[in-house]
Amino acid sequence: MTAPPVGRVTALERRLKHPTSGAPALVAYLTAGFPSRSAFPDLLRSVAGVADAVEIGVPFTDPMADGITIQRTSRIALEDGVTLHWILEMLGSVGRLEAPVLLMSYVNPLLAYGWHRLTDRAGEVDVAGFIVPDLPWEECQPVRSRIEGAGMALVQLVSPLTPEPRLQTLCAASRGFVYAVTTTGTTGGEGNTEGIADYLRRVTRHSTVPVCAGFGIRSTRQVRQLAPHVDGVVIGSALLEVIERGGEPARFLRDLCEGSSGGMGGAGQRGGPAAATP
Amino acid sequence: MTATTWPDARGRFGKFGGRYVPETLVGALERLDLAAHEALADERFGETLSLELESWVGRPTPLSRAQRLGDAWGLELWLKREDLAHTGAHKINNAVGQALLAQRMGAGRVVAETGAGQHGVAAAAACARLGLPCTVYMGAIDMKRQAPNVQRMRLFGTEVVPVEAGDATLRAAIDEAMRDWVADPEGTFYLLGSVVGPHPYPWLVRQFQRVIGIEARHQFLKRTGGLPDACIACVGGGSNAIGLFHPFLDDPVELIGIEAGGATGRSGIDGGAGHAATITHGSPGVLHGCYSMLLQDSDGQILETHSVSAGLDYPGVGPEHSFLNSSSIAYYYTVSDAEAIGALEECSRLEGILPALETAHALAGAKNYGRDHPGASLLLGCSGRGDKDLDILAGAGL
Ligand SMILES: Cc1ncc(COP(=O)(O)O)c(C=O)c1O
Numbered sequence A: 001m002t003a004p005p006v007g008r009v010t011a012l013e014r015r016l017k018h019p020t021s022g023a024p025a026l027v028a029y030l031t032a033g034f035p036s037r038s039a040f041p042d043l044l045r046s047v048a049g050v051a052d053a054v055e056i057g058v059p060f061t062d063p064m065a066d067g068i069t070i071q072r073t074s075r076i077a078l079e080d081g082v083t084l085h086w087i088l089e090m091l092g093s094v095g096r097l098e099a100p101v102l103l104m105s106y107v108n109p110l111l112a113y114g115w116h117r118l119t120d121r122a123g124e125v126d127v128a129g130f131i132v133p134d135l136p137w138e139e140c141q142p143v144r145s146r147i148e149g150a151g152m153a154l155v156q157l158v159s160p161l162t163p164e165p166r167l168q169t170l171c172a173a174s175r176g177f178v179y180a181v182t183t184t185g186t187t188g189g190e191g192n193t194e195g196i197a198d199y200l201r202r203v204t205r206h207s208t209v210p211v212c213a214g215f216g217i218r219s220t221r222q223v224r225q226l227a228p229h230v231d232g233v234v235i236g237s238a239l240l241e242v243i244e245r246g247g248e249p250a251r252f253l254r255d256l257c258e259g260s261s262g263g264m265g266g267a268g269q270r271g272g273p274a275a276a277t278p
Numbered sequence B: 001m002t003a004t005t006w007p008d009a010r011g012r013f014g015k016f017g018g019r020y021v022p023e024t025l026v027g028a029l030e031r032l033d034l035a036a037h038e039a040l041a042d043e044r045f046g047e048t049l050s051l052e053l054e055s056w057v058g059r060p061t062p063l064s065r066a067q068r069l070g071d072a073w074g075l076e077l078w079l080k081r082e083d084l085a086h087t088g089a090h091k092i093n094n095a096v097g098q099a100l101l102a103q104r105m106g107a108g109r110v111v112a113e114t115g116a117g118q119h120g121v122a123a124a125a126a127c128a129r130l131g132l133p134c135t136v137y138m139g140a141i142d143m144k145r146q147a148p149n150v151q152r153m154r155l156f157g158t159e160v161v162p163v164e165a166g167d168a169t170l171r172a173a174i175d176e177a178m179r180d181w182v183a184d185p186e187g188t189f190y191l192l193g194s195v196v197g198p199h200p201y202p203w204l205v206r207q208f209q210r211v212i213g214i215e216a217r218h219q220f221l222k223r224t225g226g227l228p229d230a231c232i233a234c235v236g237g238g239s240n241a242i243g244l245f246h247p248f249l250d251d252p253v254e255l256i257g258i259e260a261g262g263a264t265g266r267s268g269i270d271g272g273a274g275h276a277a278t279i280t281h282g283s284p285g286v287l288h289g290c291y292s293m294l295l296q297d298s299d300g301q302i303l304e305t306h307s308v309s310a311g312l313d314y315p316g317v318g319p320e321h322s323f324l325n326s327s328s329i330a331y332y333y334t335v336s337d338a339e340a341i342g343a344l345e346e347c348s349r350l351e352g353i354l355p356a357l358e359t360a361h362a363l364a365g366a367k368n369y370g371r372d373h374p375g376a377s378l379l380l381g382c383s384g385r386g387d388k389d390l391d392i393l394a395g396a397g398l
Helices: A005-017 A040-048 A068-079 A084-093 A107-113 A115-124 A141-149 A164-173 A197-206 A220-226 A237-244 A249-261 A272-276 B023-041 B043-057 B067-073 B091-104 B118-130 B140-145 B147-155 B170-183 B201-224 B239-248 B319-326 B337-351 B357-372 B387-395
Strands: A025-031 A053-057 A101-104 A127-131 A153-158 A178-181 A211-214 A232-235 B063-065 B076-081 B109-114 B134-139 B159-163 B188-190 B230-234 B254-260 B283-287 B290-294 B331-335 B377-382
Touching: A005 A025, A005 A053, A005 A127, A025 A040, A025 A068, A025 A211, A025 A237, A025 A249, A040 A053, A040 A084, A040 A249, A053 A068, A068 A237, A084 A107, A084 A115, A107 A115, A107 B283, A115 A127, A115 A141, A141 A153, A153 A164, A153 B023, A164 A197, A178 A197, A197 A211, A220 A232, A220 A249, A237 A249, B023 B043, B023 B091, B023 B170, B023 B201, B043 B091, B063 B201, B067 B076, B067 B337, B067 B357, B076 B201, B091 B109, B091 B118, B091 B188, B091 B201, B091 B239, B109 B118, B109 B170, B118 B134, B118 B147, B134 B140, B134 B170, B140 B147, B140 B159, B147 B159, B147 B387, B159 B170, B170 B188, B201 B239, B201 B319, B201 B377, B230 B239, B230 B357, B239 B254, B239 B319, B239 B377, B254 B319, B254 B357, B290 B319, B319 B331, B331 B337, B331 B357, B337 B357, B357 B377
Parallel strands: A025 A053, A025 A232, A053 A101, A101 A127, A127 A153, A153 A178, A178 A211, A211 A232, B076 B377, B109 B134, B109 B188, B134 B159, B230 B254, B230 B377, B254 B331
Antiparallel strands: B063 B076, B283 B290
């Protein structure tokens, strides 16, 4: 163990409440091993230099909550031989990252690895938490205590369709942050950033940990709309598309929040780690 | 607990089943569970369904003694004729039930997946009859190999969407139907075609398919004065098999499921790609919302499958079958593509019945059973008719 168990989750929560990227906090999603296994460690370092947290997506053959971009990047990663085993090895050798890392995975690759082995190994390589989109509250209980017992967070996802009493339960139980899905549908679609203020207010009210909104967030305009209501935003498909086009992901992320934080304060905090990355 | 009391309130058959879905779908599944329990307890719903099954589907379907085929295989062979149900397969039993449920729940549209196209056709027909708009996702490969069914769906006014992603067969079609459903879980009804997926589907589809076994048990008793030695059916997701087996669970009757061995053959235990024998060669995991046996690699990635039969070409299986298998209540074997085609030819020639390639697997399993149990009486789920397969059969030299 590289840190006392409670420290890692608390550090993640603090970082999202007090982001160095400006406000709101930026959570970047990368498909592990995309665009290639060899290019990934540098990409991860550079993105972790700008973002406040990085979700590393474990590719899966049947990503039912994902739109076409993540389906495509997952397939390419799988074809390049990316496995959970490789991801954990890579995290062990990538060196200190400037932002905490979470693993986002469908449940089956985690099951196949084995929860005991997984929480041990993930703890050793400083993973702060897990996001498992097909592991709803009713199914996550034994796994949740195992993850928390190992000093990591299990992030709960909530949706605009989650009814009030359930929302309370999920928000109270979530660690690291609450993942507020902005819309019905899959990742990468048309994010819904209008007309969800009331939903996000309810989420924030019930949460003791930071609230991050995600699914379909692509533009400065959307980030600006969400900023007053949440602690952070998750950028996934849009970031992967920048990488696919051969663009500069770190710069894309910086531009996203620079453009959005003007007039809201917090912009002055940026520049430290972010400026140092290529 | 006896075998008939599963699933429990959380949708578990022993350790199998459950509900592994994105949060966005949880509420829709809870509403479906509630509405389905209410509907199935409601006499009026039951009467409407029975009338539809009788006057539109053509139930009860007959029980036919297959004298010549049975003689050839050393069996007393009986066929439960789901091939004679409207649209040509057992899939219609479930499609009618769920479509009526969709209507009762006020759904604005229906989505479905299909492999062989039999479920797609059944869903399309049921939706046409009730005036419900219907979209069916179908793998691009399956659209080619089961082309007549695509045309039928379109005639019924259903939109058929080709799925090029993934393996372009049934599994990719389910992925895509779920993505469609997750976009609007409150307005869309997902009419799932087999006893797979998240709770309550494995239970719900079974309840609509039990009519096969209930009728067959009654007919068999009436015709012979006793029960068969064994029931046998093909297993893709497992809906026709569970429909046949379930009413026999408390009887001293052997229950046998036949999986698609693809090129590997009856006793093939090499387990590589090239088959769809999920229970025989798989291991437990989560796919499409439930914990069940799966064909996966050691990293938990789902394997591509192969079967000459599109309806069996699926790397998962219903959780209740995984449970029946692990508890040794039912037994599962495989037959190869070639054995299935051979059995189909014999059944056609000796009985004047052209079965579906899926059904042909059950027939080949029966032939093998006859070798080991000469003289046994066997009740076989004749799940569908083979008109859709004529192109494939021509390609195989028949
Ligand atoms: C005639 C027929 N039998 C069997 C099957 C396999 O499905 P299940 O295992 O759910 O009965 C299909 C599926 O398309 C089919 O069309």
